[in-house]
Amino acid sequence: MKNQHHLKQTKRSEYAFVLEGNNEIFGTGALAEVGAHAKHLGMRRVALYSDPQVSTLQIFDTVLKSLRNSHIKVSTFTGVEIEPSDRSLKAAIRFAEDDDFDGFVSLGGGSVIDTCKAVSLYASYPPRNFLDYVNQPLGQALPAPGPLKPHIACPTTFGTASECTSVAIFNFIELGTKAGISNRAIKPSMGIIDPEALITLPTPVVAANGMDVFSHAVESYTARPFTQRPAPEDPVNRPVIQGANPFSDLNCLEAIRLIGENLVKAIADPDDFDAREKLSFAGLLAGIGFGTAGCNLPHGMSYAVSGLVRDFRARGWPQIKPLVPHGFAVIVNSPSVFRFMGPTCPARHLKAAMALGLVDDGRVPGEILAAGLIDIMNTIGVPNGLTGLGYNENDLDALTEKGWKQRRVVENTVRPISREEMREIFAGALRYW
């Protein structure tokens, strides 16, 4: 493997990668098993988290029934805020603190699962300051003081793969930015992924999720290779996010292929269950991929795009507050990033383009992938770059200021970029057609 050009080593650099276990169940009909798994994990009194929309769906009853059939007492919290904030997390944490639960089940998209991940940590080990567990530089990134109660995560979307990662994301209202909690302890004990849950998913959410999956996969595939990190002094201290590695490569290329074959189809025909099932699997594969490799610029820059939102509201999401759906906040940056980084990592940009089903017509590295993606974005109704989300040239400094702060993600690139270069990339993302 070392001989692969992309994984070339330098002296004292990392030479191994770690695959931490994923405990995921994938299959149509699997939601009816939640009770059996909860019981197996020792749960008797469960807090079931969901959001106001998902809790009205048939799948919510399926999970509730399944838990009760396994003689588990259930209390429900159905008020999870979409694109959660520190304020909404606090309300969800209070619910868990007010009772003596011995486990958690989350049923919903990334908003619900992330909320429940934070709840499992904060309610068990309340920090002195809310930011104590939040990633640096905003917070202290403190580790969990002990083990957490079991948490079964049941995704009803397919974009975030939150069920298999150690990350929870929320809007930190005071600073107008998204913040992350990356903590090994909050990875759910298991994920139960039932593609049937996607039947009711609104088309615009399918589009945003598909774009999120695609970007997870390409960003991981073009991330700084694990061999470019220094090896840890103590081998037990390998980080969760290690950079591109042969295992993440495998997952991500297949995820890109599945997106290429199924996303446009699934949006053109909402009754095409086969396409939705494949998208669900793509989401899982990309999640396993970025769970070890890590994302890079499009996600790093997306925190600014969603954090600085003025009045954008998207069809298919609750209209109670302006919000930029995560998948859109990410993908508006991606073509510009591909154009910029393509020359640094040409073979991988080309291979990603081929996996998406594009043809090598000899254009400069990154351009084939960027143009192919722009075509898909336009076809499936993604907003036209930053302009489509309500930004203009005058916002470039503010976007750069906030995006630049996301060091952990921004630095996971094959070559470091300067602040001025990030501004250039944002400028290139203003509009695409």
Ligand SMILES: NC(=O)c1ccc[n+]([C@@H]2O[C@H](COP(=O)([O-])OP(=O)(O)OC[C@H]3O[C@@H](n4cnc5c(N)ncnc54)[C@H](O)[C@@H]3O)[C@@H](O)[C@H]2O)c1
């Ligand atoms: N933890 C991670 O690793 C990670 C990664 C990426 C994104 N995120 C976060 O996840 C959030 C986005 O999550 P998301 O894209 O999964 O969507 P979401 O949870 O925000 O939900 C989007 C909309 O779809 C609705 N919905 C969800 N499932 C449905 C279904 N089956 N049928 C009908 N409607 C349904 C919701 O009610 C909501 O209105 C963001 O906050 C983002 O920052 C987390």
Ligand SMILES: [Fe+2]
């Ligand atoms: Fe994402």
